[in-house]
Amino acid sequence: xxxRYILFDYDGCLADTVNCWAKAINKASVEFGLRLNEVQIRAxxxxxxxxxxxxxxxxxxPTYVDRVKALARGEVLTARLHDGAYELLLNxxxxxxxMAVVSTNNLGLNNLLIRLNIRQFFETVLAGEDxxxxxxxxxxxxxxxxxxxxxxxxxxxxxxxxxxxLGAAKNxxxxxxxxxxxxxxxxxxxxxxxxxxxVLYKPKHTVRSHFELREILCRSRC
Numbered sequence: 771x772x773x774r775y776i777l778f779d780y781d782g783c784l785a786d787t788v789n790c791w792a793k794a795i796n797k798a799s800v801e802f803g804l805r806l807n808e809v810q811i812r813a814x815x816x817x818x819x820x821x822x823x824x825x826x827x828x829x830x831x832p833t834y835v836d837r838v839k840a841l842a843r844g845e846v847l848t849a850r851l852h853d854g855a856y857e858l859l860l861n862x863x864x865x866x867x868x869m870a871v872v873s874t875n876n877l878g879l880n881n882l883l884i885r886l887n888i889r890q891f892f893e894t895v896l897a898g899e900d901x902x903x904x905x906x907x908x909x910x911x912x913x914x915x916x917x918x919x920x921x922x923x924x925x926x927x928x929x930x931x932x933x934x935x936l937g938a939a940k941n942x943x944x945x946x947x948x949x950x951x952x953x954x955x956x957x958x959x960x961x962x963x964x965x966x967x968x969v970l971y972k973p974k975h976t977v978r979s980h981f982e983l984r985e986i987l988c989r990s991r992c
Contacts, residue, residue: 871894
């Protein structure tokens with residue numbers, strides 16, 4: 771299948787930010803008197819409010835969330851693109867593919883893309899503050915496809931690294947690719963987690979690098 775409209779998640783998918791967020795969550799949890807393991811840290815990706823299930827009182831959750839975001843804002847500035855990401859985006863752009871970013875990131879996403887020199891590849895960028903309902907709601911994907919004037923959802927695909935991304939794609943009625951990079955948190959990308967996502971959301975492909983993505987999305991070049 772040749773896809774014309776390609777949507778990307780940002781955190782963990784384009785940029786290697788998984789450890790950035792993990793560090794911020796871990797540091798904030800210690801400041802708030804919590805001791806979280808990797809599984810509990812992972813549970814907060816895409817939903818910091820889940821800390822309430824790990825012993826934090828309800829009234830302290832908003833302050834905790836603000837603290838994590840403040841710490842993460844500094845951490846993500848050190849994040850780098852995954853190997854091969856720039857070349858992939860360049861090839862897709864040269865092939866006339868139409869691209870967008872759909873992310874829950876609320877830390878100045880446009881500026882992060884500019885810093886990594888990839889903003890020019892995307893016709894639209896939707897961050898967490900741009901939608902009423904975050905992934906797995908299909909709102910962000912549907913708005914992006916509307917901006918791209920996609921009339922056939924069979925031509926669209928979402929690339930992401932979490933159940934939120936794959937769920938949003940499923941709810942929007944488009945295909946997905948599960949991306950889980952090497953070198954990430956061991957509890958965030960385990961064989962069990964990957965298998966569960968494949969069974970629940972049935973992504974068209976599961977890949978570990980942007981070089982694999984290039985082989986799938988740029989077949990005319992390969």
